Amino acid sequence: MIELLAKYNYWIVIILLTTGLYGVMARKNLIKKIIGLNVFQTAVLLFYVSMSKIEGGTAPILLNHGHGPQPVFDNPLPQVLMLTAIVVGISTTAVALTFVTRIYREYGTIEEDQILELNKQND
Amino acid sequence: MIKHLPALLIVIPLLVAIITPIIGRLHWVLSWYAVTITTFISFVISLLLLQTVSVQGRISYWMSGWEPPFGIEYSVDYLNAYVLIIVSFMAFAGAIYSRKNIDVEIEDETRKPLFYTIYLLFVTGLLGMVVTGDIFNIYVLLEIASLAGYALIALGKKRQALVAAYNYLVMGTVGATFFLLGVGYLYLMTGTLNIADLAVRLPEFYETKAIFTAFAFIVVGLSIKLAIFPLHFWLPNSYGYAPSVVSAVMAATGAKVAAYVLIRVMYSVFTPAFFTHTPFNIQYIFLLLAVAAILVGSIMALAQTDIKKMLAYSSVGQIGYIVLGIALMNVTGMMGSLIHLLNHALMKGALFFAVGAVVYRTGLCSIENLRGLGKKMPWTMAAFTIAALSMTGIPLTVGFISKWYLAVASIESGMWWLVPIILLSSILTAVYFWRILDNVWLKPAPGEESHEHGHDSHQKPVKSNDAPLSMVIPTFTVAVLCLVFGLFAYAPVSIAEKAALILLK
16 A cells, blocks of 8 residues: 555556546537646656656766766656657647637637537538 | 668758748748659658668668667668658649649638648658657657648638647547657666667566556557547548648548558567467457448448548548558558558549549539539549549459458458458448449539430530649549559569568568
8 A cells, every 4th residue: 555655656647647638528618628638748747757766866967077976867868758748748739729719710619519519500 | 862861851851841931931832842842852762762671671770870779760671661652652742732722722822831831841740750760759750740730631721620620639639648658658668769679678578567558558549640440530520621632641641650650569669479468359459440440431431421521431441451451460461451551542642632623623522513523524533533443442453452462361360251341341432432433424514414305415515624734643643553553563562561571570
């Protein structure tokens, strides 16, 4: 039990993942869906960053130009990967919000059910 | 120069994509020239890569000279080169075609250079996904291609295009994030992201739950991108409302690349040995989904009145064939799958191109409105007919060859019950294309019925008013290639065989 609780960071990841995915699926408001999507993506960032952490590790910086003993440091690679993923997340959000503003201009609403209703009337 | 080809394949379109909107400010046609030339260069590079692979075997290019497991590796073997040629050729054909097509489907002059920028970014992302040998790099390029793809779909004229693009964005992002999560598990267990290195290090972890979870996340993520039934819901509306050239290029390349990544993950990162360690039979799940996709796609296509949506649903069915070949896990099946990649790219490209030409002339794309078009637009409709015949799998077309290999592979692996399903779906395909061909060739155009009953029905020959040459030439070329590769199947079959042998060694 304690062992499971000690890995609380992974529990947080799981909770965020499911919350985000639930938001994407259950919400009818297009903006709230995007918020859900963001939470979902953030969970993955947290997952990567927490797996790179080593107990007692410091920031990965070479001391004394690489001479002499070095401290134990965390794996920098997942953190770098997540910088890329953050950029991807921001771009996705930006594109999604652009769509929402244009949908609002065309339909006058950002509620999914009302949009579907309007589409049905058109067809 | 030759040494750097894998990198140039990505760098050139990426740089031109940045220049395109700037030169487009002078005149939008300049950006069309830029895109056409760039995609042609990509096509030439792809051919050169295939030639290099056939001489010296697998190419491994070290990005900025960093040794592979640490740096990013671009690797090309027969499979990569084959998919690269399909993607770059269809992108080139689409670029030529787009010039007139966007005249009617994106009227705004200021938006045209931006269309070309996004188009190039889309192509860059797809080519990058195929050429890279690093699994995280695949994720990044997948997102580049996807974001460009969402924007391309949103350019459709009807407002439904926006909603379709939004839905695709939400589903696509969930899929890509699943992929990323799966890659995270792989990295956690092995400490590497290089595909070749993963293949070496993974086998010792095949028993662990973490690796199975990684596999599940990656495959589900890719299935959304590939639109495998039942994750295909974004596809019909996206292809249905996007501008025709976008539908054509996306159907011909986007799904192909997603299928390529699925093949890579299933056979290069993981190996068939892994599937014996999984808690349930992966092969049967894929076969079941493939069969469901083939049948549901064909039946839903029958129910459509809009021709673009019909083609989109038929794509769902055709993707089922590709997955079927992947799931059979033998060389013949993989060959069938790979040939079907080429086949579907050509015929679906030609079909969407032809529909775009019809939209250019008539502005309409419901099946009803195609009546009598065979006389008005003979070349376009001839291309449409060839592609439709290839779709049903008539002998002498490339569609026959891929279905033949899939059927043989089903019998080889003892699953003969797949053969009647392939046949049934071919019949359904024939039925939904017959509705169109009947309208095109046999029924008179609207407003001309009265002449038919008169005695002098041949008094006035219908004036041929085909689409402009820049649309007809790519359409017809792509359609004729369906026949060429059907008659002289040696080239694609031999490449597919070599690629399949490497995958299933």
